[in-house]
Amino acid sequence: MEFKLEAHRIVSISLGKIYNSRVQRGGIKLHKNLLVSLVLRSARQVYLSDPCPGLYLAGPAGIPAPPPQQQPGEPAAGPPAGWGEPPPPAARASWPETEPQPERPSVSHAPRVGDEVPVTTVTGVGDVLQGGEADATEAAWSRVERPRQAAAREAEGPAGGWGVFPEGSLAARRPCFCPLGGEDPPGTPATTPRTACCCAPRPAEDEPPAPPAVCPRKRGAAGVGGGPAGCPAPGSTPLKKPRRNLEQPPSGGEDDDAEEMETGNVANLISIFGSSFSGLLRKSPGGGREEEEGEESGPEAAEPGQICCDKPVLRDMNPWSTAIVAF
Amino acid sequence: MREADTLRPPQLMEVSADIISTVEFNHTGELLATGDKGGRVVIFQREPESKNAPHSQGEYDVYSTFQSHEPEFDYLKSLEIEEKINKIKWLPQQNAAHSLLSTNDKTIKLWKITERDKRPEGYNLKDEEGKLKDLSTVTSLQVPVLKPMDLMVEVSPRRIFANGHTYHINSISVNSDCETYMSADDLRINLWHLAITDRSFNIVDIKPANMEDLTEVITASEFHPHHCNLFVYSSSKGSLRLCDMRAAALCDKHSKLFEEPEDPSNRSFFSEIISSVSDVKFSHSGRYMLTRDYLTVKVWDLNMEARPIETYQVHDYLRSKLCSLYENDCIFDKFECAWNGSDSVIMTGAYNNFFRMFDRNTKRDVTLEASRESSKPRAVLKPRRVCVGGKRRRDDISVDSLDFTKKILHTAWHPAENIIAIAATNNLYIFQDKVNSDMH
Numbered sequence: 001m002e003f004k005l006e007a008h009r010i011v012s013i014s015l016g017k018i019y020n021s022r023v024q025r026g027g028i029k030l031h032k033n034l035l036v037s038l039v040l041r042s043a044r045q046v047y048l049s050d051p052c053p054g055l056y057l058a059g060p061a062g063i064p065a066p067p068p069q070q071q072p073g074e075p076a077a078g079p080p081a082g083w084g085e086p087p088p089p090a091a092r093a094s095w096p097e098t099e100p101q102p103e104r105p106s107v108s109h110a111p112r113v114g115d116e117v118p119v120t121t122v123t124g125v126g127d128v129l130q131g132g133e134a135d136a137t138e139a140a141w142s143r144v145e146r147p148r149q150a151a152a153r154e155a156e157g158p159a160g161g162w163g164v165f166p167e168g169s170l171a172a173r174r175p176c177f178c179p180l181g182g183e184d185p186p187g188t189p190a191t192t193p194r195t196a197c198c199c200a201p202r203p204a205e206d207e208p209p210a211p212p213a214v215c216p217r218k219r220g221a222a223g224v225g226g227g228p229a230g231c232p233a234p235g236s237t238p239l240k241k242p243r244r245n246l247e248q249p250p251s252g253g254e255d256d257d258a259e260e261m262e263t264g265n266v267a268n269l270i271s272i273f274g275s276s277f278s279g280l281l282r283k284s285p286g287g288g289r290e291e292e293e294g295e296e297s298g299p300e301a302a303e304p305g306q307i308c309c310d311k312p313v314l315r316d317m318n319p320w321s322t323a324i325v326a327f
Numbered sequence: 328m329r330e331a332d333t334l335r336p337p338q339l340m341e342v343s344a345d346i347i348s349t350v351e352f353n354h355t356g357e358l359l360a361t362g363d364k365g366g367r368v369v370i371f372q373r374e375p376e377s378k379n380a381p382h383s384q385g386e387y388d389v390y391s392t393f394q395s396h397e398p399e400f401d402y403l404k405s406l407e408i409e410e411k412i413n414k415i416k417w418l419p420q421q422n423a424a425h426s427l428l429s430t431n432d433k434t435i436k437l438w439k440i441t442e443r444d445k446r447p448e449g450y451n452l453k454d455e456e457g458k459l460k461d462l463s464t465v466t467s468l469q470v471p472v473l474k475p476m477d478l479m480v481e482v483s484p485r486r487i488f489a490n491g492h493t494y495h496i497n498s499i500s501v502n503s504d505c506e507t508y509m510s511a512d513d514l515r516i517n518l519w520h521l522a523i524t525d526r527s528f529n530i531v532d533i534k535p536a537n538m539e540d541l542t543e544v545i546t547a548s549e550f551h552p553h554h555c556n557l558f559v560y561s562s563s564k565g566s567l568r569l570c571d572m573r574a575a576a577l578c579d580k581h582s583k584l585f586e587e588p589e590d591p592s593n594r595s596f597f598s599e600i601i602s603s604v605s606d607v608k609f610s611h612s613g614r615y616m617l618t619r620d621y622l623t624v625k626v627w628d629l630n631m632e633a634r635p636i637e638t639y640q641v642h643d644y645l646r647s648k649l650c651s652l653y654e655n656d657c658i659f660d661k662f663e664c665a666w667n668g669s670d671s672v673i674m675t676g677a678y679n680n681f682f683r684m685f686d687r688n689t690k691r692d693v694t695l696e697a698s699r700e701s702s703k704p705r706a707v708l709k710p711r712r713v714c715v716g717g718k719r720r721r722d723d724i725s726v727d728s729l730d731f732t733k734k735i736l737h738t739a740w741h742p743a744e745n746i747i748a749i750a751a752t753n754n755l756y757i758f759q760d761k762v763n764s765d766m767h
Contacts, residue, residue, distance in 0.1 A: 006650075034541060
């Protein structure tokens, strides 16, 4: 659990950095942003693989996070202690049991860097879990969920609920990113690709396992939000909605951003990332097509004030388009 | 390497209000150039040693100051281009003038530095101020003569190499052929001719077709000191690629790939960041390369690609603090490294105004501090120690009390003598080895 919090924290810090890189002098630095995105990916993988009941569904095939111990190119033996091993899948499935608890001691003295807050918080959570798992997990879940709903409520229209989806339902939507996404010109109403998409039925299948508190909103938003999640196009109308959603945190100061993001927008962004994270994880023909379009419009053309040149960071951020372009 | 207490008290020069961003000796060591965040270049010249003033033997004085780059605005992309000088490289001297290349994020400039110490006097038609004389007052003719004057150093921009780079330039390197040089940005390396500004050749391009597939960028590059066809570039993944320009016009395929497998026991969220190479330098002999990543310096043998032949820990005590260093952005600091003239000692900077030297032969290392206290007369530079728990000696610094805002990113070593230049934020320290100032 503490890995999740640590990863959560690192994700929010990373997002704060990317946000601030927009306004720094000299344009966005490709190298630094690439490194931040790598950290973001690592933290995201840990975040996704470290289970929390209800937050993630029992793995459908589409879940982007590989089995927790496996990372592309890493030895199959699993991450060493320094990496912060998430509890094994068996423990995950049996979350309500006290099985995970024996993991705590090994975890608490795993080298967590600069982790004054998370460690203490986590041990607290661990104790709570030991005591009354259901209550604690429900509490943790609702703590995360409430801001999500709040954020979703504030967003308007289709893509407003885009950020709300937990990993599973978004994973289901991911396949529709590929073939259809690129064909739709930017600005196409979000509903169109969805109904035409072969994956349309799947989110409905995935609805039931989601926590009831989230379900109604998720369903409602899922009806129209699937398109943009699968087919991001910079500048298209649906993308504007998450901007409002994610702009809720005040922009004053990086620390404030990090603090604000902790409260659950990060979970939204994580789920967004799950659907279409950077090409570090997968190749997307749809994304590639957009890239071509972008390139044809002139290699140096760029959104004003956004990126250095040649849409480097924009392309890199294309999968985060809701989160980052929105900023 | 002798003990640090033989080092003469350093010269401390307040270069400017701006943070120094690069330091470079010229090929003889007579001149030392610094660039700063404000786009200025300050050149120091070493005073010739004289018996009359033994205390100022071989000290460096300001020779010239000029504004190299100005802030610019790219209207097309609505981006400001910083004037910060990223790198300065001297050209080998070919006549009485000195030349150097200075670069910011986008534009490289060739500057010529000339001295004027004589001026003509005794014109017939003009008076001393240059006004035309009344011809009726001229009764005889004289031949104008050159009279000595106060030394004037004139700097003029001879070439401006612009519009060659889409991304931020991180390094420049002059070829041993003295005709070409290369400039590298995050994704591409261009080859220029020093006399031609309107075109350059792209020799390395690692930009992926789909930017979403981007996984590494170029972080530094350098030409081989002797072989004009060889150059190396380092990547954010910690690898080095040696390329041979004879093999192909586009050197995307490396001739040699130097990469050390990652130690899985050290894996963390930040493994990729700390393995990114921030600087690469060929040894003077051309046989070795020196690389700096966040926690170590490594010596590579050009003949062995599998792993470095030597690895030195610069500040391994930071390994457990990577998350904090990530939060305060220190983990992105790009430290440089340097060889001494004989390639026997390597040097690099650290935090708290510490810098480290490693003797490759004796395997001894020392940590020194560039501070005002050490610049008092008769002060000896005493080695510092960072304690990481356990026994603490009197003058040790604990890891938690290190000042991470005081970082030494830029250091330079005189090509022949034991003289080093250390840039500490906006101060330049020049240390000289008093007792043994010759190469050993």
